[in-house]
Amino acid sequence: xxxxxxxxxxxxxxxxxxxxxxxxxxxxxxxxxxxxxxxxxxxxxxxxxxxxxxxxxx
Numbered sequence: 646x647x648x649x650x651x652x653x654x655x656x657x658x659x660x661x662x663x664x665x666x667x668x669x670x671x672x673x674x675x676x677x678x679x680x681x682x683x684x685x686x687x688x689x690x691x692x693x694x695x696x697x698x699x700x701x702x703x
Contacts, residue, residue, distance in 0.1 A: 668693070 666688055667679040676693040 662683040663680040664683075665678050665680050668676065670676050677690055678693045679688050679690050681688050
């Protein structure tokens with residue numbers, strides 16, 4: 646997973662700019678990412694279902 650600022654889809658219809666600060670895989674094989682969302686100071690942890698690039702036109 647890339648540690649850079651990127652636009653990610655959150656839920657079904659929300660796209661935000663965020664910076665991935667940490668990634669890891671738990672004992673069950675699930676992948677997790679800690680991200681900082683643009684405009685917020687508190688990092689959040691998300692379960693990484695899948696990552697794909699989004700065009701700025703999306």
